[in-house]
Amino acid sequence: MSNVVNTKNAPAAIGPYSQGRKANDLVVVSGQLPIDMATGTFPEGIKAQTRCSLTNLKAILNEAGYQMSDVIKTTVYLDDMNDFADMNEVYAEFFDGVFPARSAIEVARLPKDALVEIEAFASK
Numbered sequence: 001m002s003n004v005v006n007t008k009n010a011p012a013a014i015g016p017y018s019q020g021r022k023a024n025d026l027v028v029v030s031g032q033l034p035i036d037m038a039t040g041t042f043p044e045g046i047k048a049q050t051r052c053s054l055t056n057l058k059a060i061l062n063e064a065g066y067q068m069s070d071v072i073k074t075t076v077y078l079d080d081m082n083d084f085a086d087m088n089e090v091y092a093e094f095f096d097g098v099f100p101a102r103s104a105i106e107v108a109r110l111p112k113d114a115l116v117e118i119e120a121f122a123s124k
Contacts, residue, residue, distance in 0.1 A: 007063035010056040011035040046083040070122040081106040
């Protein structure tokens with residue numbers, strides 16, 4: 001059995017999917033776009049967008065009772081792989097030295113023309 005994870009502290013899903021799902025001790029967080037909850041828009045630049053995506057991801061994890069330290073796998077989708085180093089710089093700020101497994105993939109286009117989208121799996 002699984003439960004839907006939903007919080008008002010992160011953007012609502014923009015399609016027929018859940019912000020996250022929890023099954024036993026596993027939480028899966030859908031890809032988070034860099035929507036700033038204060039403005040409803042994307043901030044400028046890859047660093048600000050990465051920070052925003054991870055902040056939204058963290059809010060969903062917190063709603064499920066999890067922390068960033070519980071994340072075991074992420075996938076980062078980038079509009080441009082030239083942004084990899086700048087994304088990495090911000091990404092590292094969200095983890096305390098024990099990093100999850102990760103894939104980083106350049107894609108042709110992201111929803112709403114975002115520069116980055118990040119999904120995660122977490123387990124306790």
